[in-house]
């Protein structure tokens with residue numbers, strides 16, 4: 439009898455563990471962050487944070503503090519662009535600060551992979567590099583590298599932008615410029631005078647920038 443209940447107990451434990459290892463339940467805090475990342479967030483952001491579709495930002499190699507800040511800001515409803523509330527408000531509604539820290543750590547540990555780019559327009563890329571390195575003095579637009587780092591790697595709550603999908607970068611630049619859901623950051627004045635063509639060129643340059 440004793441032996442039987444031991445067997446029963448251990449099989450229950452195994453079943454319990456494998457449930458926690460294969461769970462998409464965001465509200466269960468016993469599910470480890472890496473399991474949540476692999477089983478759920480991966481639908482859009484890729485298993486290792488290297489999303490394939492440019493609709494979804496790459497999270498691999500992103501600054502840990504930046505990720506924490508963004509996840510908290512989705513959760514509070516502060517980051518309120520259309521795609522944010524469509525996709526990320528529900529995802530973050532029940533997350534605790536501990537879960538958020540774990541998820542941020544998971545993605546920070548992975549290495550960002552460059553997407554193959556069909557971009558061969560050297561003039562476009564050269565214009566983008568110029569904006570990244572020197573800004574646009576005539577428009578009082580500062581150089582991106584002043585804040586985002588010499589190779590676009592970011593620091594603390596300033597995001598890595600090197601290697602990110604160009605279409606996602608452009609979408610965020612427009613959101614900052616139109617003050618459409620990410621208020622209170624220096625990016626509103628940075629983007630103030632940028633034309634669509636300038637946004638395009640700097641984003642194309644950044645997508646191809648490896649670190």
Ligand code: HEC
Nearest residue numbers: 478479481482493494495505508519521522525526529541
């Ligand atoms: C159904 C698709 C989908 C799922 C699942 C999803 N996301 Fe997202 N996520 C998005 C989209 C779309 C955006 C971009 C929102 C925007 O444009 O503001 C985003 C943005 C983010 C950002 C901001 C990145 C940046 O560079 O600012 C983080 C961090 C993030 N998601 C983390 C997660 C985590 C962690 C999970 C799992 C708990 C998750 N996402 C699940 C679609 C998704």
Ligand code: HEC
Nearest residue numbers: 580581582584585596597607610611620623624625628640
């Ligand atoms: C004065 C400092 C500063 C300068 C200069 C600057 N940025 Fe930023 N940028 C930031 C900060 C801070 C954030 C994070 C905003 C937030 O917390 O939502 C950011 C966010 C971004 C994002 C959002 C990334 C994401 O994953 O969602 C993009 C894209 C971006 N910057 C591009 C640029 C480009 C391109 C330039 C140059 C034209 C530039 N930045 C210049 C400080 C700066």
